[in-house]
Amino acid sequence: MPRTREHTLTLPVTGTTPDAVTLTDAERDELIALASGVLAAGPALIDEPAWLDTVRDASAMLPRRILSELRRFRHDAGPDAVLLLRNVPVVASDPLPETPSVPGSVERVPAVASALVTAAMMQLGEVIAYRSEKTGALVQNVVPVPGSENSQSNAGSVLLELHVENAFHDNKPDYVGLLCVREDATGDAKLCTSSIRRALPLLSERTVAVLAAPRFLTEPPPSFGGLNSVTPAHPILVGDLEDPNILVDFAATHPLDDEAAAAMSELREALMRTMSALALRVGDLAVVDNRLAVHGRTSFTPRYDGQDRWLHRVYAHLDHRRSRVDRKGGGAVLD
Ligand SMILES: O=C(O)CCC(=O)C(=O)O
Numbered sequence: 001m002p003r004t005r006e007h008t009l010t011l012p013v014t015g016t017t018p019d020a021v022t023l024t025d026a027e028r029d030e031l032i033a034l035a036s037g038v039l040a041a042g043p044a045l046i047d048e049p050a051w052l053d054t055v056r057d058a059s060a061m062l063p064r065r066i067l068s069e070l071r072r073f074r075h076d077a078g079p080d081a082v083l084l085l086r087n088v089p090v091v092a093s094d095p096l097p098e099t100p101s102v103p104g105s106v107e108r109v110p111a112v113a114s115a116l117v118t119a120a121m122m123q124l125g126e127v128i129a130y131r132s133e134k135t136g137a138l139v140q141n142v143v144p145v146p147g148s149e150n151s152q153s154n155a156g157s158v159l160l161e162l163h164v165e166n167a168f169h170d171n172k173p174d175y176v177g178l179l180c181v182r183e184d185a186t187g188d189a190k191l192c193t194s195s196i197r198r199a200l201p202l203l204s205e206r207t208v209a210v211l212a213a214p215r216f217l218t219e220p221p222p223s224f225g226g227l228n229s230v231t232p233a234h235p236i237l238v239g240d241l242e243d244p245n246i247l248v249d250f251a252a253t254h255p256l257d258d259e260a261a262a263a264m265s266e267l268r269e270a271l272m273r274t275m276s277a278l279a280l281r282v283g284d285l286a287v288v289d290n291r292l293a294v295h296g297r298t299s300f301t302p303r304y305d306g307q308d309r310w311l312h313r314v315y316a317h318l319d320h321r322r323s324r325v326d327r328k329g330g331g332a333v334l335d
């Protein structure tokens, strides 16, 4: 199915920021000690099964305040459906390496930042990845890639449309964690998030009814390397219409009729009016509830000089049994 939408508009920026929890210096020290323990005790590579076992044990020892914030967020993601932890250490004392710029970039060798983002996500659920996306690596790099500027994926630098992560997949992640290890020096690149909880009151009753009907199809994103499996027709608003989940990717979801198209436009408008836009700083860990919120990114201009914006991305889901059918061999990687 052709991607017809023009991604030339910039998203309007409202400037609001979801509630943030800023780590204290003492909590940072605790986290560095915890990460150092993982690096000392764990295997040499992140994608060895023993690494998740090591991080799981360590994650139970996160600072108490962080544990309770994560637990509270898991219980109810709140009106913004985003948890922002700030001041997370991303290195101990070593300098940060240059920002990678190769396609499909992932973290293979454990480091402070990859250990901590994984530990935090493990307190929300089970950490997972997708075999067709970035070779199934558990910790993925979100970096701009030369030649992919116009791609509607994490490798691009044009406006990245609001989306539910891997919306096409039966077992999409319940949470997406994005830890900033190097910020965009220009400040132009902003993580945008909008929750259906904020947007719903702006929608007409008729639009809600249309969005709740199976009048939409969703394609896999380009990061899945061209995998060609469009969803069956599905609704965009799922569950109790007083407080529904949202399932849409404005670059990959296609309405099946004109009324459905109009409802999707109204929804995008409402999501943009209630959107938060955040220029992630080093040590910001944004966790998005992928059932209630969509996310995207404003456009920016990479330099490809080793100093570009760099995030680590880790997915988690709540129910490992539910996805067992997609996890051949029982590992963390879904087909
Ligand atoms: O670059 C960003 O801020 C978000 C990119 C994104 O959507 C993702 O990595 O899933």
Ligand SMILES: [Fe+2]
Binding pocket: 163, 164, 165, 295
């Ligand atoms: Fe995304």
